[in-house]
Amino acid sequence: MSYWDFLVEYAPKLANGALMTIWVMIGSTLLATAISLVFGLMRLSSNFLIQGAATVYIEFFRGTSLLVQLYWIYYVLPLMGITLSPFMSGVMALGFNFGAYGAEIVRGGVQSVPRGQWEAARALNLSAAQRMRRIIMPQTFSLILPPAANLVVELLKATALVALITVVDLMFVAKQINATTWLSAQVFGTALIMYYLMSRFALVPFLRWLEVVAARKAGKI
Amino acid sequence: MEWRWDFTFEILPRMLWATGNTLLAAGAGYLIATIIGLILMLGQRTPNRLANMAVREIVEFVRSTPLLVQLFFVFFVAPQFGLELSAWTSAMLTIGLHYGTYLSEVYRGALEGVPRSQWEACRALNFSVGYSYRRIVLPQAFPVALPGMGNYLVGIFKDTPLLATIGVAELMHTANALGAETYRYLEPYSMVGFIFLIISLPTAMGLRRLEAMVARAQGKIEH
Numbered sequence A: 001m002s003y004w005d006f007l008v009e010y011a012p013k014l015a016n017g018a019l020m021t022i023w024v025m026i027g028s029t030l031l032a033t034a035i036s037l038v039f040g041l042m043r044l045s046s047n048f049l050i051q052g053a054a055t056v057y058i059e060f061f062r063g064t065s066l067l068v069q070l071y072w073i074y075y076v077l078p079l080m081g082i083t084l085s086p087f088m089s090g091v092m093a094l095g096f097n098f099g100a101y102g103a104e105i106v107r108g109g110v111q112s113v114p115r116g117q118w119e120a121a122r123a124l125n126l127s128a129a130q131r132m133r134r135i136i137m138p139q140t141f142s143l144i145l146p147p148a149a150n151l152v153v154e155l156l157k158a159t160a161l162v163a164l165i166t167v168v169d170l171m172f173v174a175k176q177i178n179a180t181t182w183l184s185a186q187v188f189g190t191a192l193i194m195y196y197l198m199s200r201f202a203l204v205p206f207l208r209w210l211e212v213v214a215a216r217k218a219g220k221i
Numbered sequence B: 001m002e003w004r005w006d007f008t009f010e011i012l013p014r015m016l017w018a019t020g021n022t023l024l025a026a027g028a029g030y031l032i033a034t035i036i037g038l039i040l041m042l043g044q045r046t047p048n049r050l051a052n053m054a055v056r057e058i059v060e061f062v063r064s065t066p067l068l069v070q071l072f073f074v075f076f077v078a079p080q081f082g083l084e085l086s087a088w089t090s091a092m093l094t095i096g097l098h099y100g101t102y103l104s105e106v107y108r109g110a111l112e113g114v115p116r117s118q119w120e121a122c123r124a125l126n127f128s129v130g131y132s133y134r135r136i137v138l139p140q141a142f143p144v145a146l147p148g149m150g151n152y153l154v155g156i157f158k159d160t161p162l163l164a165t166i167g168v169a170e171l172m173h174t175a176n177a178l179g180a181e182t183y184r185y186l187e188p189y190s191m192v193g194f195i196f197l198i199i200s201l202p203t204a205m206g207l208r209r210l211e212a213m214v215a216r217a218q219g220k221i222e223h
Helices: A003-043 A048-063 A066-080 A086-111 A115-123 A128-165 A170-181 A184-217 B005-043 B049-063 B067-080 B087-112 B116-124 B129-166 B171-182 B186-217
Strands: none
Touching: A003 A048, A003 A086, A003 A128, A003 A170, A003 A184, A048 A086, A048 B186, A066 A086, A066 A128, A066 B129, A066 B171, A066 B186, A086 A128, A115 A128, A128 A170, A128 A184, A128 B067, A170 A184, A170 B067, A184 B049, A184 B067, B005 B049, B005 B087, B005 B129, B005 B171, B005 B186, B049 B087, B067 B087, B067 B129, B087 B129, B116 B129, B129 B171, B129 B186, B171 B186
């Protein structure tokens, strides 16, 4: 079977898998973003309990491995009466795990907004909420976007793990085709190229564009 | 389902034995990665433009594709070309290459961080290239590279569960096997998480310490 024949026969299946990969990525990026913001700000709280809870969460999810968390959510939670679909388990594991890394980025970003900005906002009599929303957060976004973009690129690669809990994503489809045809070089090679194309020519340009928008909003360009 | 301590202690010896394999895989993989990283970094610094570009593209490709897919690629494709690789060999090769690309970037950043004037001073003092590297440049680049190198050591450690998928008998593999034998998944999987936690947290803390120590030895922090 020539490579062209292989593509004609299996490309649609692989493309369907890639679509699922994209859905998993979007879902877990949204969840990870929400968790990053919440736990990143909690880390900065002056309340000892809130700060401690965030620290425990972050250290826990960064200290154990993503695959372990994924298996735990998928295989152990049902034993406690919480049964999630493979897709939901995957999105939750990825979201929780990357949210922990993202929280540290958010914390660093908020902390690196110059002190003078906080003081100026107070001097102008802005409320705490206004200060956060209008002054600190816009500047934080442009600061955290480059490291956050790296994290999202890592997340796209990490989505391949959800294949191991039977989510029918690109990796899962590749494994399936490999098991029936044993055209390993073609199928895994094609999958690698597809991941590469998604990352290099779709995700990365999009994230660069976001960085430019955020920088403009923060008045840097 | 309730936690059973007798079962926990029953499987503990096998889990600990597997932990040894996990540590071995992480350590050996890291060692290979540091060497491959060095080669890739040198490949990006050769005077040959074409070679530089080729190496950079390879690094970019490996960095933007999932380790899991690479693992399967190496494990299943090598036999098609008559190369029977064991699970361990494929795993070490893949981890070495994958993290080698990351480490090459760490090395590159650290070397580029050494000010040009240091090189110029070396030339003015008539030091040989080897001597300049050994006594002037590398001692300054090393503390810059250290945090990145430490992070990827922990990163490799946390990626070792993936090796279970091609049959390396590390922690995750053992937990899967125990689960299949006994139909109890709560204890094995929870223990894997716990073991990871008690290894990676102190390691990360130790690395921070080491960074501070090196920085102090370099005279960067006053005490």
